[in-house]
Amino acid sequence: MVIKNLNRFILMLFIALIGILPAHAEMLPSVKLTLMNSLARIDEDSLTFSSLGKGRFTLQSVKNRNVRAQLTLDTTIADTVMIDISRAFIKVRFPGFRTTIGKAKVSWGEGFFYNAGDVIFGDTPLTADMTAEELRDEAVWLTSAYIPLSTYSFIEPIILVPGLNLSELMLDPEASTPSTTDPSAGGRFVARPGGIKVEGGYLYRGAEQSHNPYLSFQGNLFLDWHLSSSISIPHYSPMISDLEESFKISWGLFHLQSLASGMSLSFRLEGLVKPCASWIEKEGDSSEYSFMLYPEISLSVNESLTYLLRSVVSPIDLSALITAGMYWNIYEGFKILSFLSVQAGETTDIYGWNKPGGITFSCGFQFIY
Amino acid sequence: MKRTVMALLVTLMVPASLWAISAEDIIKKLEKNTVTKTARIDGVMIINDRFGIKRSTFISYARGADTMLIEFTSVEEEGMKILRTRDEIYLFYPDAEELIRMQGAALKESVMGSDMSYEDMTGGRTLLQSYKVKLEGTEEIDGAPCYKVSMEAKKKGVPYYKQIMWIDKELFIYRKIHKFSRSGKLLKEIICDDVRQVSGKNIAFHMVLKDTMKRNSSTEFVINDIQINIPLKASIFSLEELTW
Known part of the structure; x- marks a missing residue:
């Protein structure tokens, strides 16, 4: 009940803010509203027919050349409203570097669906919403810096500090809070030698106490291509088997072909390989197979x-x-x-x-x- | 008698050859006029298509002939940026916080639904490095006497195999361009007018671009303000600025 009231309060506050915003040109409000009716098969005998809405409310600061801020609320609307703060960050630019603090999107590695280089968010869930325009759109609480080295190269150190579970704390003030060992930290380096984007990085995951290095490449040779790989090494008592089991490679190809009358056809094929996972079918245990594919064809008629x-x-x-x-x-x-x-x-x-x-x-x- | 006629002919021909201008000279003068050390443009892109008229305001920064950063400032596209360097084009969408490197066939995609493709923004070489040029004669475009120069690609890798440019004889600015495929099909038409002089350069403040593959569509570019040869930081043309 407390959570429901809190959600309602946040939503009302946000709507009120949007209402008064046109008077303040320093902010840019936007709303993305998606309303769908769905017919789905539940089992052999039954179907379900339901409505579901999704709203994304965003407030962005503008005009200030050296400070940027954004607050985004994602709402799922059915018979009740679920609210998630998907973005809440401030970016500040100083001479020679910039820094971000808050909940922000961070994209390490390469890949539209499969990205072995993404040591922050890991693999895309098998239950990912395939109707979404962006299949990887997660954000995380972070404090990061962006240090440019040249036109195309930069270093990005990062600390991921878990957010407080406020809803749990409101229900139970004695509930546990993140410990000092939970944060993750690391960094990445991006360069473009010889026209190929090369990205290497490392993340220490505090909650899991593991070291996670990765390497990604991206380029174009007749087709756009990318290749990423990562491993996870436990901090305590690492074994060769840990390396083998966590080793994964993702790859992808993309091509866009222009057709007559302004039409275009795009092809995308991505794959994820975990060499030490199962290469044979397992009855009742389908969570970890060694090879997965993501093919996509898109035709833009106009x-x-x-x-x-x-x-x-x-x-x-x-x-x-x-x-x-x-x-x-x-x-x-x-x-x-x-x-x-x-x-x-x-x-x-x-x-x-x-x-x-x-x-x-x-x-x-x-x-x- | 023969010697007298010969001498007369030579005398007549020498001044004529001195006064004639070659296609190469025309292109050099065009590029000398149109390429600036640096520039900052405050402009509007107006897309006219079957959905109606869409106006997108932008600020662009340019350095030389091959480096440019465009930042859209209209509400719908606020913060969207395009970085063009000598050999790369990058896009940044602030909503998705996504950096996209445009490569290969993706360069043929339209810029924000306009008649301009990302390929139209590529370049890096001078026209004479990429094309064989030939002076086809002179024609008037909207009352302005122009040199008609045809251009054919010297090698693969240029977006258009053939182009015809109508270049103003006095102002050395193109008044019209036709861009063709290898098969000779007209792909793009550009028409420029409202020419004004800024800091010694002749600049077209209004340009209309038509992609002939699109029906009922054209894109206008209007310059509201232009500053030429102003100090610009090198860091403007970097991924850091693009993703800010």
Whole structure:
């Protein structure tokens, strides 16, 4: 009840702020509202038909050339409202470097869906929302610096400090708070020797007490390509088997082909390989297979109409989550969205026809204003 | 008698060759006029298409012929930036906090739904390094006498295999450009007017760009203010500035 009231208070406060903002040109408000109706199969005998809305309210500071701030609330709207603060940061630019503090997006490594170099957020969940425009959009509480070295190269040291679990604390003031050993820390170096983007970094994960180095490359040779790899080494009693089990490689290819009459067709193929995970199908344990694929084809008929077909494929158990979708931009900022998702596979596979949401059709509107 | 005629012909031809201007000279004069050490432009991009008219304001900073940073300032695109260096184009979308390196075929994509592609922004070499040029004659464009210069690519890697430029005979600024594919199909048309002199340079304050592959679409660029050869920090043209 306390949480619900707190959520309502935050939402009302935010709406009130948006209402008075036009008078203050120092801030830029924006709202992205997505409302969808979904028909989904739950099991052999039943379907569900429901509505779900998502709202993203953003307030950005503008005008000040040396200080930037942003507050973004993500809301999930059904019979009640769930609120998440997805961005809350201040960036300050000093001579020679800049620093960020707060909850901000950070993108280490390379990859649209699979990114072994992302030692901060790890693998994209197998249950990722395939209807989202961005499949990796996480933010984290951080304090970081950005030190430019040349036009294309920079160093970025970072400290990740866990946020306080306020809702838990409000319910129970005695609830535990993050300890001094929980923060993570590390940094990355990015350069572009010979036209290839090279990125190397390291993160010590405090909560897990592990060392996580990674390396990423990105370039273009007929196709855009990227390659990333990382390992995780326990701080205490590291074993060779730990290295082997945590070693993973991700790769990707992308090509955009212009067609006649202003149409364009893009192809993307990404893969994730964990050499020491299972290369054979396991009954009832489908969480860790050694090889996963993400193919995507997108056809832009014109500036307003796009069709896409994307899938997460598990070649080991021959199952897949296949999503076909359409974005139709009818008016400026307004889109009609439509998606059909199908899980192909058996019940014991990663994806299965008989699993909840084995087939889902959703259709709705999105408006950015 | 023969010697007299010959001598007369030579006498007549020498001054004519001295006065004639070659296609190479025209292009050199064009580039001398249009390329600045540095520039800051406050402008508007107006896209006219079947959705109506969309205005996007921007500030661009340029250094030489091949380095540029464009920052959009209109509400909808606030903070979106494009960095063009000698051999790279990067985009930054502040909403997604995403840095995109434009490479390969992706360069053919339209810039924010306009008639301009990212490929149109690439370059780095002078026109004479990339194209064989030929003076086709003179024609008037909107009443301005122009040299008509055709250009054919010397090698692969240029966005357009062939171009025809109509270059103002007095101001050495292009009044019209046609850009063609290898097969000879007209791909882009650019028309410039409202020419004004700023710091000794002739600048077109209004340009209309049409992608012939798009129906009912054109993009206008209007310069509201331009400052030439002003001090600009080198750090403006970096990933640091782009992602700020």
